[in-house]
Every structure is written in structure tokens, then in C-alpha cells.
Amino acid sequence: MRLLSVMLMALVCVPVFAVDYIQPKPLQEVVKTPVATVKSGQQQLPIISWGADMATIYANGNSQKSTPQSLFAAAGLDFNLAREDVFATQLSNYLSGQTPYLRGTMGMLNMAADLLNKDTRTKPVVIFKLSDSAGGDALVVKDSIRTVADLKGKTIVLQAYGPHVDYLTRILQDAGMSVKDVNLRWVADLTGTNNSPAAALRTKEIDAAFVITPDALALTSNGAVGTGSEDSVKGARILLSTKTANKVIVDVYAVRSDYLQQQPAQVQAFVGTLLKAQEQVATLVAQRNQQKQDYNSFLRASARLLLDAETATADAEGLYQDAALALFNGNKAFFSSSNDLRRFSVIAEESLAGVKALQMATGAMSLTANNWNYELLRTGIGAVKSVESVRFNENAAAAVVSRKQQQGSLAEGELYSFEVYFAPNQNAFSADLYKEAFDKVINLASTYGGALITVEGHTDPMGYLRQKKADENALVLGRVKQSAKNLSFSRAQSVRSEIIAYANTKGLALDSSQFVTVGHGIALPKTGICGDEPCAPKTEQEWRSNMRVVFRIIQVEAEADVFKPL
Structure with missing residues (x-):
């Protein structure tokens, strides 16, 4: 939930009128605030109505203003939390020096890049990853x-x-x-x-x-x-x-370049405190039944500051569940690991290309990030949590795919699919032959971590059709069909194993439970079905087209048993 569900009730009661569509202009044409020096003393810290910002509230002592007992106060920081969901207003506060910090998604920062880079003082430096959207x-x-x-x-x-x-x-x-x-x-x-x-x-x-x-x-x-x-x-x-596409929307904090240069210790303390807060919040949520009083205080404060209603604790819980906190490991990987396929440099480039295509930015300046020493930032952090948000129940996933296969409904829930072809009698599928396809699968698996990926083998029906033409009996024909199905399944298994092994050679650990293999045999030939039987290929090209592996990215959010918590 990016905003509160109580607002939804207002929407329900509003009759439908004509919608006023707008044509968004580049932000430098919208925000005209003059640049000023960052003010001293207590600073404004922007938050938005999003579950990851609950850890920021926790760091501030579950209060709008930093309490003496808060994590921020212990680090020598003093903030007044300002919820601001209108990005243009945030930008005005940032430029005018009300705050040195900017809170948004990577895409939002890229849309503002031309505006913020007009003055070297306000160039944004990304310093902290709050979360990935994982359902909101x-x-x-x-x-x-x-x-x-x-x-x-x-x-x-x-x-x-x-x-x-x-x-x-x-x-x-x-x-x-x-x-x-x-x-x-x-x-x-x-x-x-x-x-x-x-x-x-x-x-x-x-x-x-x-x-x-x-x-x-x-x-x-x-x-x-x-x-x-x-x-x-x-x-x-x-x-x-984003329960399926759980590595697409990334929420971050950025800081003004001049403030980072003048107050590096303050900014480092801010990042280190947020890391501690995220770890402590994750622990509090995991142990909420044993720490009910602290947990309820945390929820009430979050509901008050994010939803304007201290009693909206159920909505606050929903907000939290929709945000996968990055935590220490996630920040370290995002900013400093070349093996993280959804690392900062990749997201920044991908996002910038998108906003350029929309003519919302020129792309003249790309986002930059600060290189922290994460071993120093680890100080005071207890057990470092995993950053993975879901795993799959392999048996349940296999059962769902098997049912869809029997019903002929694998295409239902499909997001994307593509094919690779193999030669007659081929049983090996090395990365040397299929590098481009394997890289595509790995990238999709990393981006759509909540989707199942089926690896579906298909075989050529010519052997079966020759046997049928020779008037073989039903028993023999049944054995030929089953043999083809077994062969296609074996090939799919081989492809799956090769992809995982290839990822390992690149230092990438794929979740093997995300991949489900299927052997279709001759049931779905590329040449089609004639009556109740496969159509005979008429050319060598048609013959070869039946020998293939199909990769299918499937949304299975409605299949609750497929997911299991860590």
C-alpha cells in the first residue's frame, strides 16, 4: 500500500466525473525555487507514506521530532519528520535548504536530475536504499x-x-x-x-x-x-x-552534494542510524508476539505520522508488509556488489533511459552514489538479516504448474515468454551455445523474484507420426508418446541445471525453487494440431521449429501456497 486504505473509502464514495488529464513538463520547468544554503539546527527530514519509512520513524523515537532516547539523537542528529508525498514540494524544500535530504524512488530522482544538477550545490548523491516495493x-x-x-x-x-x-x-x-x-x-x-x-x-x-x-x-x-x-x-x-516484479521500484534517500562535502560525518551517522533502525525494526516485527507493547507503540506512531490516524494500525501493518526493507546486506550489495544484478548502477541507468524516453529528463547527468565503508557502518548492528523477501514452496509450485499443464492453461498468468531451439538428438545445452538466452533468463529471474519461471521442453512428432502411419498399435504409440515426453522433460531439466550453473560461474545465486521444469513431449508442436494428432512438418524449417525449449514467466500471486516465508 503506497498510501492508506482509509483513503480508499473516500474514493468509493466519490462519483465518477470527467478526469482532468495533464501533460507533465520536465521538473525544471515546474519547480522554480532559488537555491539556498542548508539551514543549521534541527533539520527537516522528508518521509513519504510508505512502509519503509516506518523504520525512519522508529529511528526518530516513534515521534515527529527526535526524542532524547531515539537512535538519531544518540548519533547526534536532530530531525523534524515531514511527510511529503508531493515530490515537487519536496524538491522546493531541498533547493531552499529546509532539508539536505531528498526521499523518493530512483525514477523520481532521475526525473529531477536536470533540475538538481543546474547548481553543483544541489547535485543529489544517493546514500541509502530503503526498500524494494514487494506488493504495494x-x-x-x-x-x-x-x-x-x-x-x-x-x-x-x-x-x-x-x-x-x-x-x-x-x-x-x-x-x-x-x-x-x-x-x-x-x-x-x-x-x-x-x-x-x-x-x-x-x-x-x-x-x-x-x-x-x-x-x-x-x-x-x-x-x-x-x-x-x-x-x-x-x-x-x-x-x-510488485509482489511479482519485486525488484523494479527502489526507494532511496539522496543528499545535497554541498552538505555531504561539508558534513560527511553527519551524513554517515544518518546512514548508519537508518541501518540500525531497519535491523531493529525487522527484529521487532519478527518478535512482535513477545514484544507486544513496543510493537504496538511502533505501529501507533507509524499510523499517526503516515496515515494521520493513530488507530489505523492495521493499515500501518499493511504498509510495512508491502515494503521489503533493504537492511544492511541489501544496502551493501546495492551500492558495492558487482554481482547484484539490481545494483545501483544498473537501476540508475535503466531508470534514466526510461525517463529520457518519456522526455522527462535529458540524460545529461546521471545519478551518483556515495561509496561507504560498510564494515565501519556495521558497528552496532546485530544479526544481519537476509534481503530476500520470498522463496517458493517447490512442491506447491510444481503442483500449480502440473495442474495448468493438464488444463492447457499455462499461458494464463503469463507475463513474458520466449523460445530457444536445439538440434536433432541434442542433449547438452551449454552456456557457450545459449549465453544470450541464459542472460535474459537470469535478468528476468532477478527482476521478477515473485514469478515462477517454467522451462518447457518440446520434441518433434515425426517419430510418432511415422509409427502411426505404419499402423502400429495403441500400446506402441503410447510408449512413443511417453518416451517423447520423458525426453522433453530431461532436456528441460538439463537447461535448468545449465542456467543455474552458468549463474554460479558469474557469482550469482539463483533461487532454484523459482524454476519449474515441464515436459510437453509432442503435445504442443509448433506446427500445430490436426484433428487429434500433431500436424506433420512439411519443411525442414517446420521440423526444426518443433525442437525447442520455451521459457515462460508466470504470475502466481493468487496461488497462496506457492510462497513460503523465510
């Missing part, structure tokens, strides 16, 4: 859209200058498209008004909308398929949420 954001589509590729030519709405720009550009890229392949409409607000993506999806001209999770649930009759009753849109469904 969703793409809701109408019933004509079944895969990401179906978005081509469709009209999509999202908030201008908001958190979903990176989300949009990345999923289009993975489907082999760009922003030129879709029609974009922009609105001013994220939620709760007639000028939000959720409100726009209720109109005929919009086919898809990037929304926060509470709005997604309302639009789709609580995450199923919209019935058209209450506040839902008939036929609307969640195509993809």
Missing part, C-alpha cells in the same frame, strides 16, 4: 489484456512524477516494447481523487492503470476479477503487482 503497487488491466504484450496500442494511465514510471518502462522493455508502443495519459494524483489512475480506469478510454494496492483491490473485486458492482470495474484484473 500494481498494474490493473481490463479484460482484453492477458499478457504484457497485449498492452501494445492500449491506453495506460499513471500519476505524473510518481513512483510508477520505472515500473512502466521496465515491463514494456521486457515485452520488447517502448513507450512509443502505448498511449499514455497522466493524472496529478496517486489516489483518493477524481484525478487518480483508479478513477481514470473507470472511464471507457483507459485500458490499464498503475495504482497502489488498495485501489487495485477495489477495482478488481478484492483481487479477483472485477464484477462491476460496488467500486470495481467489470472484467478488471491485476496483471502484475
